[in-house]
Amino acid sequence: MLIGLDVGGTYTDAVLIDHGKVIEKIKIPTKPEGLLESLLSALDPLLQAAGGREIQRIVLSTTLITNLIATNTVDPVALVLIPGPGLNPGSYKFKATQSYILSGAIDYRGREIEPLKENEIKACLEAIKKEGIKRVAIVGKFSQRNNSHEQAVASYFASHAPELQIIMGHQVTGRLNFPRRAVTTLLTLATREKFENFYMQVLQVLKERGITAPLYILKADGGTLPFTQSLTKPVETIFSGPAASTLGVLALTPKGQTSVVLDIGGTTTDLALILSGKPLLASRGAKINNDYTQVRAFATKSVALGGDSILRVNNNSLEILPQREGPAYCLGGPQPTPTDAMRVAGLTEIGDERRAYECMKRLGAGLNLSPKDTADLVLKQMVKKIAQEIDDMFLSWEQEPVYRIWEILQKQKIRPQNVVGIGGAAPAVLSLLGEEMGCRALAPPHAEVANAIGAALAKVNLRLSFHFDTERNFYFIEENGVQEKLPIPILSEDQAKDFCFTRLRQEGQKLGISSDEELELVYSEVFNMVRGWRTTGKLYDICVQFPTGIMENWLEERKDQSAE
């Protein structure tokens, strides 16, 4: 049996899945007292339903990291930068407790072009100690190609101030983008301890309940990791809620199709895309607290339009305002809302029908329309707006810059086959939206707990991006900071790929990924290094992965549906 649990901002959802069936599902409002309380109130009924039968795995998704950042309760961190030539480092506005800039530079090939200055390192440490900061993030430009500067500073700090917690940029992410590496490294260290404390508490309460099933944490890229592995990069678990919903839709819709995930809430409508069975990732990484990071996350879009958005008539035309002032009028709220329109149109049965009519009548007076026609107009306008936003999302995906001829020629116009509704208000407008967009409207069974299903079924994923420099005889792995001499000469692209796949299998085993799990080549590129008309070496950029996805054999409902 599998348990999936998603503690969101508004609701906490949980499911128990056994032999392809959802045995039990829970949806409760998230408790203001805290995450742990919410988690337990959803978990306990599931454990009861399981009735002591074996639970293979528990996957959790929480807003812990989001909350820490939103409430600014992250731990103080000193940021030490080694920026080298480029942008003026004085222009960086990283949200560190204190920032320090050191001399020294590494270039794009990983060659030292300017040495560190020991007196600066010493002075920097003095300053950090004086500030009383206990955590230090050291981040150098191109440290993913040569970490010796980060290492030198870190070891100086460690030997002169053993009490410090130190993290280095190359350990966190090796993707090109120094400012994003700095932000991501900073967030990693600032959240690590609280993340660990929270999940140790979770483990404790599970133990008290006699649960020995392994605990997994869902990440923003829709993959999951064993709890102990997630400790190194807790910030990757941010935005796991939307990832869970998207995975849930993936699980509940026919395989390999292109779908829009639509979650209409009270204030916002949240969108995500699944392209030919693969959730779309944000091209360069998630934006957290207005900063760009290297955290891989699904591309999601939040539109300020929901069931409780305020309606008004201005200059004889109907407007849906991007804000909420309370619940719908039919539920005792102050203003007419799309929910009232749905009530009048007979698309929902919540709230007081008389109140819904009353507010539509008032609204319609300014438009010379009957309450019914007014409601229809509201819904039409709402659906048009959402359809437009979906279209824009596909367009911006098409417009994402690419750097190769074949990619430009290949990227074609794709439009969705399904629009899949999962939020509270979604089913009511879903079919209208399907008509507007000319695609199938799906409201699959268990859609209201799609997020918990997604969490329960999420696969362990792993991606390794290799960079080989045969002239310098080195190889690098972006994700785990490996920088080593090549153990064997790499003479061809095929040989390089084999090297990558072998390494991926080994790393996968450490995470418990089964050896018959399918491997995927994400990209492979070769550049000849020519100096003076002679080839002096090759650069290979190769990325391999165990892809993100869901454990296919765990849900039978999906099979039933595709058979229709």
Next chain:
Amino acid sequence: MPNKTGLVFFPAFDWAITPTHPEREERLLYTRDQLFEEGIMDLPEVVEYKPRLATYKDIARVHFCVPDIKAQVTEAHLIAAGGTLVLADALMKKEIDNGFALVRPPGHHSMRVVHGNRGFCNIHNEAIMIEYLRKHYGLKKIAIVDTDVHHGDGTQDVYWHDPDVLFISFHQDGRTLYPGSGFADELGGPTAFGTTVNIPLLPHTTDEGIHYVLDNLVLPILEDFQPDLIVNSAGQDNHYTDPLANMRFTAHGYALLNEKLKPDLAVLEGGYAIETALPYVNTGIILAMAGLDYSCVREPDYRPENFKESPEHMDYIKDLIAYLHEVWKNRKALAEQRQRRTGGYYERRRTVYYDTDNIREQQEEKVKLCAKCPGYQVIRSRGLYPTRTERTVLAVALPWQACSECQEEARSVYQEYVNNPRGLDFVYLQDKPRDTYLQYSVSGRSEMQL
């Protein structure tokens, strides 16, 4: 509101002339690494655009391709040219304040008639962009400043007879470097005399010398010309580490140049110091165009004191500038003299060499001199190919500004040659006033229209 700089980055990581050619896949690789590591694309001042494919018609507005456009361009060329068009649109829609197309393959050695690749170029990205802007947005006066170390002979050829396009090129003296042209007395055809300005500089000229030229000649002429648009034909091979040339310009020099020049659109041309120059020069140019501090962009071995000019160089530069100022001031009178001297038609003969493809071209050009407009041109071109084959074409070029008499006359000239194509393989009409481009194949007896 911050300045918005549009960027098209198209390194064509899957295109090369040959695997070890300077114009190969690796050329912008380290530039990519530097720009991405800097996080340039994340800056609020930078908007990245995806290139599109230019159409054949966009190309026909500039070139007469022999035997046809398809034979001269690959997809990489269409994307590089199309990348400039994306920025042109964004600029005109005011989405951006300026833009830099970091694209390859380059284009500034491509002339109007194209028999093959010369100076690593097949089609002219900036000219395609400028003609597109003139057609779709009605721009009239345009200035191109060529900051590549090689003379922009393709640009010069395209705009030799166009009084509304000012072409200024500073470059390493043609006696010491490909393509061996761009001398100070090359000043434009009789109908556009003075709107071609060539500034040949001695080898080893430094930041100081180039900025002296910029401050004392280029910028004052631009101020006087008052263009609707300034284009930087942005080669990066004046750099002191470039393997194919001998100048001593720095990344800081290039950034400062763009800060002063304030180009509306910049398009990458040459530059083959792919490790020691390009990552730094491109970062510098982008920051300068975006109005950001580029003072920390420097090459690892950069020492400002190494880039001072010698007194001999400065004397040469001052003398050259004085001459070119004199011509610029008197260009209208000088143009009239020339037109009177040549009578109803102006003719020139020349040979053009295609280094990459080893083609020799013989050209005769005839320009109608008209009192009301810049006239039209008839070009007879014979391409002699390394395979010992040859093709001869006749091309009629009718500019945007042509008066109605010249328009009718040019169209009937084209028709006459189509009716009687003695010794020709193809006949072309580039009819810009109608935005119609005709190519008649003599052997196929068929006319293609774009």
